[in-house]
Amino acid sequence: MMTNFTLEQKDYIKSTIDGHVYLEACPGSGKTEVVAAKVAKEISNWKKDPSGIGVLSFSNSATDELKDRIGKFSTSNLKFYPHFIGTFDSFIYKYIVSPVAHKITKYAGTHDDYAIRIVESTSSIFIQTKYQYAGRGKLRANHYSYNSDSDTFSFHTGEKRYDQSLDVIKFKHWEKKDLLDTKKRFLKAGFSTYNDIELLAVEILNDVDLTGFSKNLTLRFPVIIIDECQDLGEIQLSILHKLDKFGVKLHFIGDLNQSIYGFRNCEPDNVLEFTKELGFEFYPLTKNHRSVQPIVNLCNTLVAGENVIGRTTSEINHCVVLEYLECPTEVLPTFTRLSKPYNNSVIIARGHSMLNKFNTSATKLNEVQKLALAINLFDIDDFERLEKSITLFSQYLRTLIKESVKPLSFNCPDSIDSPLRWRNFLFNALIFLVEDDLNDSTVSWKVWTGKTKLRIKEILKQSFVDDDIAVVLNSLSDCNIRSPNGLGQEGLGLSLKIVNTTTCSLRKETIHQVKGETHDVSMFVSSAGKQGGVGGNWKEWLDDPTTESARLAYVASSRPKELLIWAVKKLKPKETIQLQDIGFLVMPLD
Template structure:
């Protein structure tokens, strides 16, 4: 990819804060990496560091690979050790929560993350009059006018909590050293506010911070960055406000939109789309009001809609696969999109993992590992399952194992559980085995052996009623993976929510939508529902199919044709 003049202007700008508004497919990754390196070169012998932060481990891995490739050709005088790439939460966890937050929390140990399933959290529920208690893991944090507040729910369905009661619970949990993901951001903000020496040290060490996908910055992240900005850190934001689809977390792109109007912040734009074919870009421009230019020349593919019935989804998927074959596109580089996890589960033919209680953690882990190669998710389930079988496990042990444990014995135990998770021959049995007669017997045998190992090396005894905990009830005498997902007779095509593929570049997209989703898409990016549709469209490189329910096809056809879609008949 030849860098555009717009990209070069961003990369080679003088040191300073900037707001970079970039269209989908504009090469933000390549631009951000090169800007990171250029900043480090401008800083020369400065002891300060530069950080590039994003929101997912996938993005961080992509940045790191690109950075390592480009760094090979840099002159020896550039100190690349003073460059850090991380997720926002990972960065602030490493530099604020682990070393410093316990003082603000009033804890006598380093802070540790909890998932919400830990038994001891039952003592930290918020009791509401005439309703079920609210687990503290469902607390969310907001900041308005410099004051923090606690609420539950999302969007228009949120509930403001009794602040005194909520604060008492959060403080009491904090004194144990525990925090949830949302409360972790609260403690970061409180720590930087209440320990000015920590804020000064962080600002001195990282005078330059770049934030990618900055339209996803929620209100608490925004306030944390504001503290650093006031302390002198030059923060640069890169993103696309039209892809702000996390409004439930206070992330609607407004922070990015307004940032360029601040004194001392330079505004830039990236308007060349390297990803998509011209018809897809034309639709994206119509939805967003932008005037982005295509880099690619026209070729087979494009933008189409067709009708569907839920009862005939398999036929729809067959047509999509046939079209991929005609265009020479790989099935592995395509995706079927839907709104909501329940809808995705239905389209992919997923079933609930068999078993009851803790057994479901192990069955689901085996399926995730063997069917989807999701080893980290499988490890999380195995860790929680094994810890739940220990009689005297330390508080929060499962969560500490999922993070980055500091104690040597915990690191060793983590390695043991990783080995058990990955090894189908000696650890977690293969999901190809018959659940009731083969898989269960092997699991029980290997779990018993693992627990003996843990008691011998770490001193944690297992529960007395292990057989009851690991009952084979609800396991069938069929392979765990016996359920055949819809439409997978041929090469597999993954099924995801729109939120799950944000940031990806995908050869072909089939969006199986409902009437409300299509109307929101055609309405543009003025609200979050419209932005979700925009994200779905702009993932596609070569082909975008919009599946429209037959019940509203006649009504929506004129609007879709007017927007630039071609129609595929059912003949």
């Protein structure tokens, strides 16, 4: 726990809570400790009960960590009430939407219970539009949201291209009426999506008839502190703008260069404009206590940032580039050697497709290959491999399920009431398959499919299979498993290019998963080219310091304390010079 605060940190801890404040914190600045100390100080001095301070973050894990840190700066008898420490979503739901939303939606409730039932976009809701759109049929009410402030619709059907097709439609009056009427029926029935909750909050704060409620909310929470403010989206900023007009004072904590949620409409320029419009007082934290200076310098180059002071070092080569010819797994032996002196080494990539190469370098797996890889990856002592195994197995079973599923819950069929029961079934079914040595990657596809075909037909007879799951998977009893075309005599391991588990037992995470973490060594893996998702290739990281691609690289590259490695496709001479000029040593592989 940090107790010897710097002058910059002390300035923020002593800052006023009677005005808008922005704590602009660089990576490794001790932000969480400083915020915890600030909150603990304000809570201990608080004299305005039953009013309280709202301290909001964007994940339960961040909330738990903040509570723990606040406790360490407080006396043993610290009581959080009347203050609120939780997620932004839970605050909006509990204190704005839940008490009065029925007055907006006209939901009649049940026995004076007006609780809203939140449904995901993957759920089967049969409230749908009267007309068809984008040539794909009628729209379910939980597949879109309406923003009354901007008079626009946003779509989240679960299919990116479908969403894009809908986004560009200029709806005619009768189409817009159809969409609005459908959404009203959905809300009136007591349902809501997570997006709807935020939009209902905007409507409530706009409603003249609810002005008294909004003023009372301001009295209840006159100060709101928001951690990771760069993750604020357009609608969330709109909510805060309305709370400001009722008198709430805001503290923003964050680093706009770490804004990497563009897909959720989180734009750092919008946050910056918000702070300028409302006259926030800026408090910078410019000392990085995590990373050595060469890593800090490189990160500043990525986003054209201000001067940040890192840890001093007498060593060289803290920033290294490793080149691969065909597949990133080629760098593993060298990476293993370089990271051996350290305890905490992590492989980072833009997305899961790149990370999957460290389990198998095979691409475009068909269904039987997914099943084989799921069984081969199954390892109850390795959470990452276990999760990947269950995911692949669920993807295979999805082809046998004749109803809609929840993709975010391991493809749990909608008719199964508990995703947990479904997950337990997947786990036990994989154990059943592994017990018959179906994880032997040395055998040929012909031998493996012969054994697997017999074993998989026995699954539904096992005691761990509940009746409703057996009904959904009834076709499992007569499914046919065939070798991939032309590969009958080839070994599974060779065909799937399975990476040796002892070679790559290190953590492998996406950029979004490591945000906020500290590593000893981080290897950031670049795709071979710019094809695919935005921000996956090293050239995109250096193209323009104002883009999200640059910010993605900034977040990933600012995780390590001692050693930053970029793994890139074989460089041309000019590219080698380009990377050397920003501080990298291009090192040959072992």
